Amino acid sequence: MKRKTVSLCMIARDEEASIGKAIKSALALVDEIVVVDTGSRDNTRIIAEGYGARIVDEVWRDDFAHARNAALAAAACDWILVLDCDEQLQSVRPVDFQRLLNDPGVIGYRLNVAENQEIEKPRLQPSLRLFRNHPDVRYRYPVREQVTASLSRVATHNGQVVLDAPFLILHDPGHADARSRKRDRNLRLLRLAIKNQPQEPFFAHQLARETLQFLDGEVLPVAGLGTSLRHMQAAWRRVSEYSPEFRRLTTFGPQLARDLSGALLASGGWDEAAAVVDDAIAWWGGEPFLHLHAARATVARLAAEPPVDAAARAAALETIERHLGRVTKAAAAASASEARLLVLNRCRLAGDLALLAGQVSEASEAYEQALDHDQSYSAAWVGLADCARLAGDRKRALRLYLRAVTASEWNPLAWVRGCELLDELGFHDNAASWRARAEEHFPEYQPTIVAPLEPVDA
Secondary structure, X not given: OOOOOEEEEEEEOOOOOOHHHHHHHHOOOOOEEEEEEOOOOOOHHHHHHHOOOEEEEOXXXXXXXXXXXXXXXXXXXXXXXEOOOOEXXXXXXXHHHHHHHXXXXXXXXXXXXXXXXXXXXXXXXXXXXXXEOOOOOOOEOOOOOXXXXXXXXXXXXXXXXXEEEXXXXXXXXXOHHHXXXXXXXXXXXXXXXXXXXXXXXXXXXXXXXXXXOEEOOEEOOOOOHHHHHHHXXXXXXXXXXXXXXXXXXXXXXXXXXXHHXXXXXXXXXXXXXXXXXXXXXXXXXXXXXXXXXXXXXXXXXXXXXXXXXXXXXXXXXXXXXXXXXXXXXXXXXXXXXHHHHHHXXXXXXXXXXXXXXXXXXXXXXXXXXXXXXXXXXXXXXXXXXXXXXXXXXHHHHHXXXXXXXXXXXXXXXXXXXXXXXXXXXXXXHHHHHHHHHHHHHOOOOOHHHXXXXXXXXX
């Protein structure tokens, strides 16, 4: 196995507190270190040079892609490894690392990124951080910069693919004030980008993501959801107007569809969510979370508008099962973090379907199956509570709703269902407290999307 060389590429400004740890975490794997400094006034340069880094001075232009590309242009090795100064690469055996680099059919790898305070049970986000050094592979967009589009073009030309690597990057989000400053900076740059490039849908999508909140892959109806939804709808209209060939190359399109359909589901717009998903699947193929959202939209429609016609109901159930079948198949090949979400959501939807048919024991079994995978999955505790409530055991149901909000206080259904039950049991003061918490956390919650607790005849 011929050894491949690797350039560690970083951008920095006033990062003396963390840059040394970031470089040290990858030192055994790389052959050179390129640090683009955009105007540090502290000891960032001295610390980086102490680890053997080559410093490239670059004036900050409110453009992260420009700074990233300056590092790529200065890199001389076969492969590029990208880290931020507030990140550390978890320990990797050099022989395992080199084995990946020697696969001729691979142009790049996605590495999992997790917050360092979540190390025991991290929420993993795949990020393209390791790729072949090629003059046509460059970052795009001044903020939320991406290298995926250019890498994909080169990969297609060379007959290569991008894969997931079993390596972990730990990100230190910093203190609350540091996070707030970064968020304010990103918002400023996104608004500037929208002003300078009003027809580019990427920036509207990213601006929307700044205020979206998620729980186990689902968008939450928190403050700002309506504004985010309008930004994403504007971005979706622009993408929809692209030519088929240009739209196919829009690498962020599936993520936009996933976020938009999730926000629509959280807002009660399941018909529009289903239409977005149908278009996205036709344009880019079956990204598994799109199939998941398609199934969720159909379940929501069944709950809110039960079809009188048996044939219509059978067709809806067939549609749900078809999409869930795709989800199951995708989970087997997905990364660990995505597989977890797909499995949990599939079990949850199977339980919801059984509840709609009045099949309490089957529903309980599905929710229990989800909890076998993850005891912190709040939605499954809500499902079990609904089952207990339908079975007439309201005290057990209340304990389970409490267990759901203990698992996650960001589950709107848990608060609303629990509030309803507290009122039924005569605990009106407690119900008022739960209601206040729900209104505080979820001001844009739409109760119309809640499935009825009265079972629907099969």
